Amino acid sequence: MAGQPIFILKEGSKRTRGRDAQSNNIMAAKAVAEAVRTTLGPKGMDKMLVDSMGDVVITNDGATILKEMDIEHPAAKMVVEVSKTQDEQVGDGTTSAAVVAGELLKKAEDLIEQEIHPTIIASGYRLAAEKAVEVLNSLAMNVEMSNRELLVSIAETAMTGKGAEASKKLLSGIAVDAVTSVVDTNGKKTIDKDNISVVKKVGGRIEDSELIPGMIIDKERVHTNMPEKVKDAKIALLNSAIELKDTEVDAEISITSPDQLQSFLDQEEAMLKKIVQKVISSGANVVFCQKGVEDLAQHYLAKAGIFAIRRVKKSDMEKLARATGGKLITNLDEITPEDLGFAKLVEEKKVGGDSMTFVTGCDNPKAVTILLRGGTEHVVDSVDSALEDALRVVGVAIEDEKLVSGGGSPEVEVALRLQEYAATLEGREQLAVKAYSEALEVIPRTLAENAGLDPIDMLMELRSQHEKGMKTAGLDVYEGKVVDMWNNFVVEPLRVKTQVINAATESAVMILRIDDIIASTRAAPGPEEMGGMPPGMGGMPPGMGGMPPGMM
Incomplete structure (x- = not known):
């Protein structure tokens, strides 16, 4: 019996271990992040998705794209899950969550190549995420429900870059009025999104959309x-x-x-x-x-x-x-x-x-209806998707009453603070926190890339403004320069940013900790499943594809 191989897995099962398993998973997750990266920001592009039935979806919403893409790889599915969670929790920031998760894994791959153990990277990432949420909370400003102008700005920021951008002024007003009219103020403010119905009608222009009390x-x-x-x-x-x-019973009447x-x-x-x-x-x-x-x-x-x-x-x-x-x-x-x-x-x-x-x-009138109009079905659907994000984001802002500026400014500020925090740490976790801070800069970098600007120049300019103490400096992609986002009314709810940090970190850590992939193959179909034919007899003796062997 000496030297006899022992099989513990079913025949045909596939096992990938160690560095190979890690790089395999990281590659898959990066590919998913790359797929949605070009849709980020006001100048992001759209994706056209055609399913097996020939139905067409045109969108730049990260969660919708990843849901419609039929993804097979198990690690890639985890990144899709990040986007899905982000969508369920806050309704916006779905692309950011997937992009940050992909970038965290990319940076982790570099560290693994420097012989830093994944457990140390995971521990450093967790420390960095805690610190990042702390910094975000310190950057947050308060918003009152009575401040309609600010709430409209939040809705506009959520809609920018989506299909409804041309009419975002009108739709943002509708979204804010709809949400504020269904707020339940018993104790803590809560919003039940089910009280807002959206009725889509093809025909007419987007400007014909209205809120019905x-x-x-x-x-x-x-x-x-x-x-x-x-x-x-x-x-x-x-x-x-x-x-x-x-x-109830069979009865006959004569x-x-x-x-x-x-x-x-x-x-x-x-x-x-x-x-x-x-x-x-x-x-x-x-x-x-x-x-x-x-x-x-x-x-x-x-x-x-x-x-x-x-x-x-x-x-x-x-x-x-x-x-x-x-x-x-x-x-x-x-x-x-x-x-x-x-x-x-x-x-x-x-x-x-x-x-x-x-x-x-x-x-x-705790139930309101938004009547959405548009020239074609695809237009109405894309407006509906943008409005959905605006409604959810305004709801979150009213519930939490906390805002941060947009345009990549919180990410740059958090990255700088994390660099300082990394210097206070001892041991190899310091490298992981540093890598985390660099990964967060993927957001402003991608915003610049998608707008056709030079990402390196823009990032340098952003960093220098933040180092001077201008915490709300962000990237204005229309002007191609760094401006104060708060004064330009580009604002987002705090929860959108904290959720991106938490969801992306958790999924990156989970994928990093996997060092062994065991994949079972599907069992070969039995004779019954093969139409009652013995195996190997596809209507012809084996090796006889209609021609004697050797006569190709």
């Missing part, structure tokens, strides 16, 4: 004889259908004469009339029904002058209940005037060729 339901009234407009609407929100129930058929139909009609009468008796003059409304019931409702809509989405029903103060009614027998919601106006309007129902002047 109420709800828009993408449905029209069920009967043309119903009123198009109802003032002082008393709204019934029905979960149940206005139609006759089918029997009819032997036309009189019996007529009386059967009359009975059905009377039952429907009774159901509609319950709605009328409650005093409702508008009905939103989650399920169906039978034709005859539509006629009776129209006759009573009631405005009715059927098949409303469950999420819309819940928002209507919140906005109008009505209750969702499951059983029509139980309906009372107290269960009804109220709105000053319910009307049907035509938007982009389609009829939609507007519910405005609600008791509790």
Whole structure:
């Protein structure tokens, strides 16, 4: 038995160890960061992504790009996760998070080549991240919810470089008004993003977009004889259908004469009339029904002058209940005037060729709707993506009440402070902290590159301004020079920056600590999966691709 090899892994499994495993992972993570790097900043470019079905997405949102790219490599997936987390937590800074993670790994690779152990690098990175968050907190300024101008600047910064840039002034105002109208001020300020609906309609210009202080339901009234407009609407929100129930058991009715058929139909009609009468008796003059409304019931409702809509989405029903103060009614027998919601106006309007129902002047306008317009579907989608970022960022700023300047200024300031901090450390962690500070400079460097400026000149200029004590000096990519970002109203919520630091550091450290990759291969398909054919018999004896061997 001496010298007999021992197999502990399944045949066909692949194992990569040590330096090879590390460089393999770092290369994959760097490739992902490189893929989104050109989209960073106001002058960033867009990516066109075409999926297997031929659907096209045009975007420069880091999280969207990485989600749409079908990434296979496990380490690359970890960087995608960073972007995804950033998107879920704050809604902006997704590209920055991926780029910083890639750069941290790039710097770590240089240190590994200098024979510095990954555990020491990881420990240095953690120290640097703690210090970076501390510096960011010291740079933060306060913002009040009443300071609309500053909140609009935050929304504008989040939208800059996205598809909606030409109309960012209008859309930023809409985003700020939408968020401030749904703020819950019980104790700590919180914002439930679900209270803001976005309805996209192709047709018209982006400038035609507007904020509706109420709800828009993408449905029209069920009967043309119903009123198009109802003032002082008393709204019934029905979960149940206005139609006759089918029997639970199979029942047969034998009819032997036309009189019996007529009386059967009359009975059905009377039952429907009774159901509609319950709605009328409650005093409702508008009905939103989650399920169906039978034709005859539509006629009776129209006759009573009631405005009715059927098949409303469950999420819309819940928002209507919140906005109008009505209750969702499951059983029509139980309906009372107290269960009804109220709105000053319910009307049907035509938007982009389609009829939609507007519910405005609600008791509790804690639900608002943004109507987005645009020339084509891709335009509307890119505006929606930019607006989504603006809404989230304004929400975060109102919740935290802390801001930092943009344009790469916090990164340069943090990098300088980390250089000073590195000098106070002993041991090899000092090198890791130094590498971390250099990695953060990738943000201003990339901003300059994407704007066609010289990254080295710009970085030198930024550093010299910060060393002079101008902490808010950042890069104005339009003018191609270093200016005070705070005076130029280029601001971002503090949480966007701290989240980038934390998420990028954690994923870089996790990837660095991997020194062994064991990949199992998929098992070969059995005879059943191969259409019931014995292995090696693809309809022909092996080695006979339609020709005797050796006759190619």
